[in-house]
Amino acid sequence: MESINCAVCNSSNFKILLKSRDYRYHLNKEEFTLVKCRKCGLIYLNPRPSEKEMDRFYPREYYDLQFSLLEKKITQLFLKIGTAKLKKYKKKGLVLDLGCGAGDFLLEMKRFGFETIGIDVSKRACDIAQKKGIKVFNSELKDCHFPDETFDVITLWHVFEHLHNPDQTLKEICRILKKDGILLIEVPNIESFSFKLFKKYCFHLDIPRHLYHWSPKTLEKILLQNKIKIFEKDDFSLGFPLSLFHSFRNFLSDQKFNFLLLPIILVSSPFLFCLTFISRVLPARSEVLRIYARKY
Numbered sequence: 001m002e003s004i005n006c007a008v009c010n011s012s013n014f015k016i017l018l019k020s021r022d023y024r025y026h027l028n029k030e031e032f033t034l035v036k037c038r039k040c041g042l043i044y045l046n047p048r049p050s051e052k053e054m055d056r057f058y059p060r061e062y063y064d065l066q067f068s069l070l071e072k073k074i075t076q077l078f079l080k081i082g083t084a085k086l087k088k089y090k091k092k093g094l095v096l097d098l099g100c101g102a103g104d105f106l107l108e109m110k111r112f113g114f115e116t117i118g119i120d121v122s123k124r125a126c127d128i129a130q131k132k133g134i135k136v137f138n139s140e141l142k143d144c145h146f147p148d149e150t151f152d153v154i155t156l157w158h159v160f161e162h163l164h165n166p167d168q169t170l171k172e173i174c175r176i177l178k179k180d181g182i183l184l185i186e187v188p189n190i191e192s193f194s195f196k197l198f199k200k201y202c203f204h205l206d207i208p209r210h211l212y213h214w215s216p217k218t219l220e221k222i223l224l225q226n227k228i229k230i231f232e233k234d235d236f237s238l239g240f241p242l243s244l245f246h247s248f249r250n251f252l253s254d255q256k257f258n259f260l261l262l263p264i265i266l267v268s269s270p271f272l273f274c275l276t277f278i279s280r281v282l283p284a285r286s287e288v289l290r291i292y293a294r295k296y
Helices: 051-057 069-089 104-111 123-131 166-176 193-201 216-225 243-253 261-281
Strands: 014-020 032-037 043-045 094-098 115-119 151-157 177-188 228-234 288-295
Touching: 014 193, 069 104, 069 151, 069 177, 094 104, 094 166, 104 115, 151 166, 166 177, 166 216, 166 228, 193 243, 216 228, 216 288
Parallel strands: 094 115, 094 151, 151 177
Antiparallel strands: 014 032, 032 043, 177 288, 228 288
């Protein structure tokens, strides 16, 4: 475990927000502390596992599809919408997906006529992506040594919150992105309705794998510090369509089950299903932030 300063303003002045644990995989019962910077408002894990320690918090099945049929179909639709919108800004070129996982996004971009490269620190994820015909590097971005201004598009789909050094990564991205290139980042929104409702049980906390929990304000600030300016924000996302169910399940896992919970579960299920989609369009309260940015 290591203690750190704020990644945005380098302040060591923070307040403890909450304590939570790994509700997704239940690898252990260890509690982790989420803090909020008193200066800029960034919310982050502190102390946190070091980079060498992180492997033990990623189970083998992390890159396997574990969703229901409904979630798989909606996620596939979300992928098509995301790639179609990118093509609005770039008709062709070389795409780098940082933290490409199993390579599904890059496979979709190849179908749109783009050249693609993926990077992931997981050997298992790279093996899966390579079997799909994706060129991937099993490495850290800084170790790839790409030439200056190589890429037309760089994407980070739910990766930026996992990075130990987001500021350092943005500096490298700025170096290898073309002057007219597009940077797309999608992260969970710590100011979401879901977090306000479920707090430490919120599905998108995904502790301790998510090291940083970005808001529109803190994400924009760290980008501007690296001479990257947002030109479009898209808060609506069809990804993780049953996230409120998963948050509710996290809550239930800490309760001593009794028959009084049954009517609550039965009544809550359809309500949560509807609320999941309604929350997607609440201003500044959507579960996911997606930004499109350029260097300036």
